[in-house]
Amino acid sequence: GESVGLHLPTLSVQEGDNSIINCAYSNSASDYFIWYKQESGKGPQFIIDIRSNMDKRQGQRVTVLLNKTVKHLSLQIAATQPGDSAVYFCADQGAQKLVFGQGTRLTINP
């Protein structure tokens, strides 16, 4: 069946550095992806999305890159801040079902 996996379960970065969180998906027909952020004790929160007719999308301090050739997407967070500490999920919201990755925990070192 379809799967979505993150490359690293944890990522530790220095405050002010850029963070890159990677995700791979298996369904070549998938055409809509979303990144969610989950802080401790809260539900996942929408960060940014991208459709398969794009290879890059930018938000405020965040950029999502989509490489359909290798079925890979990444989330880049610029100038990482303490408030960015959370678990980040990618989700394949393609036809018929949703598939979530297991999450990468981002820790910020002061």
Place this chain on the structure above:
Amino acid sequence: NAGVTQTPKFQVLKTGQSMTLQCAQDMNHEYMSWYRQDPGMGLRLIHYSVGAGITDQGEVPNGYNVSRSTTEDFPLRLLSAAPSQTSVYFCASSYSWPTARSSYNSPLHFGNGTRLTVT
């Protein structure tokens, strides 16, 4: 804006007890769903609904019932709690949903979860 509201936040049950987890949204979303989140397993879909009066099973439906009598509310019922149902439960809603012919093209809005422990 309340968004998606879940109650209770915490619950402890004994094996065999039943209970209902409440979920309400005020965004007039047609699609609502329940997920459970377990360590190392990510988010798994339990049941979902694409409108009042319509429900369907997700990936892990056994031991749970749902109903959708109004657009706003989507309660999840545990019929006879088991320790394997110890988890964090999230309700989520969305403006649209995936079908066989079209992809899901709007993000989910999640509640803050109910942490359930079954002893």
